[in-house]
Amino acid sequence: MNTNIEWQGYARKNGRKGIRNKILVMYTVECASFVAKEVGIHFRNTNIDVDVVGFTGCTDNQYALNMLLALIRHPNVGAVLVIGLGCEYLQADKLAAIAKEEEKPAQSLLIQNSGGTITSIAEAKEMVTILHEQLRNKTVRVTMSVDELVIGAECGGSDYTSGLAGNVVVGSVFDYIVEQGGTAIFEEIVEAIGLKDMLVSRGKTKQVGEQLLTTYNKMLDYCKSVRQYSVSPGNFAGGLTTIEEKSMGAFVKSGSKPIAGVLKVAQSAPEQGLWLLDSVPDPTYMSFGYTNPNDSEGLMDLVCSGAHVLLFVTGRGTVVGSAVSPVIKVTGNRHTYRRMSDDIDFCASDMLTGEATLAELTSALFQMIISTCQGEQTKAELLHHKEYYIPYKYQSAGTNCEG
Known part of the structure; x- marks a missing residue:
């Protein structure tokens, strides 16, 4: 593979670079969601x-x-419009002020002050047009390379091919990106059931190993307390039999490199390398906020830790994408790819049939990532699949564990 790949990114004040230059329309309460979505x-x-x-x-x-x-600080976001109703806890003007501190063009709007739905939509459209003009005049293009790239990985709708092909190729790409000085983040600790020793042994240092053990034990206690494990009828229909079997396949997407530490949701990796993202709620007296996670939440968790691009492995098939960061959907199931080729970007099934080697598929998927960084749209982007989910939940601030 070519190790001297470069492309043009978007410079941000905090020193990071984006692969997209989006205007983010953010609503602060459900009452403002209709106006925001109509603008989009x-x-x-x-x-x-x-x-x-x-x-x-x-x-x-x-x-x-x-x-x-x-999300406001994410390097793929160039400008921000925050829309609120006016009486909710989150304050639109304060969120817009954070964007301005990042030297991103930003505006805020309160529906109660703007006169209701029709006038607010019209005002917000005008604001977006102004923000776009400011972006055109303000944004600086800069050279970007693999060592500045952050990749996230998620799997959903898993079947027997996920752990034999799809996740295997993603894990191999993770290894290559880490070798080139980039950053790779995987999550779904709830799909590490039965793999405690394997997970802990991957810690870069003894301290990281201890943090991985704590994260695993918290996850197991959580799953027991809510009597919910991350395995579904669809997984069984796809040939998986137990959560432990599914976990073996899911863990493969992390590759083989040492794990540099554990991130909490909305924390960015403090250094390059391979990182585990812990999205499990921390113990709290609040019963409020113990949510059953879904794929869109998992993708959004990775975006909020700074992922430029997301790899989403599915055996059974999925149609979802993500806001802010493009999603490349990967399957190891040839039948799924043929059935859902409008939605799925990459098929890794040739590894199962012997028609392609792991090295060949790794190179092909890596090149697809680079093409996405260079501006080529993924199938989810072309179809305007930009799902997201931000839940009520509780996590302590935590600290990054650096190797």
């Missing part, structure tokens, strides 16, 4: 790249706020 729909088939993300709750939740702040 208006710009869908234009040359203005608008994504919509928001939080539905009207009360305080630090977890959700941390995610919104991480």
Whole structure:
């Protein structure tokens, strides 16, 4: 593979570089979601790249706020419009002020002050147009390379091919990106059931191993307390038999490199390398916020830790994408790929039939990532699949464990 690949990224004040230059329309409460989504729909088939993300709750939740702040600061976001109703806990003007501190063009709008739905939509459209002009005049293009890239990986709708092909190829790509000085983040600790010793042994240092053990034990206690494990009827229909078997396949997507540490949601990796993202709620007296995670939440967790591009492995098939960061969907099932070729970007099934080697598929998937970084749209982007989910949840601030 070519190790001297470069492309043009978007420079940000904090020193990071983005592969997209999006205008993020953010709503601060469910009551403002309609206006925000109508604005996004208006710009869908234009040359203005608008994504919509928001939080539905009207009360305080630090977890959700941390995610919104991480999205505002994300390098793929160039400008921000925050839309609120006016009486919720999250304050639109304060969120817009954070964007301005990042030297990103930003505006805020309160529906109660703007006069309701029709006038707010019209005002927000005008604001987006102004933000777009500011982006055109303000954004600086800079050279970007693999060592500045952050990749996230998720799997969903797993079948027997996920752990034999799809996740294997992603894990191999993870290894290559880490070798080239980049950053790779995987999550789904709830799909490490039965793999405690294997997980802990991957720690870069003894301290990291201890943190991995703590993360594993917290996950196991959580799953027991809610009587919920990350395995479904669809997984069984796809040939998997137990959560332990599914976990073996899911863990393969992390590759083979030492794990540098554990991140909490909305934390960025403090250094290059391979990182585990822990999205399991921390123990708290609040019964409020113990949510059953879904694929869109997992993808958004990875975005909020700074992932430029997401790799989403599915055996049974999925159609979802993600706001802010493009999603490349990978399957190891040839039948799924043929059936859902409009949605799935990459098929790794040739490894199962012997028609391609792991090295060949690794190179092909890596080249697809680079093409995405260079501006080529993924199938989810072309179909305007930009799902997101920001829940009520609780996690302590935590600290990064550096190797």
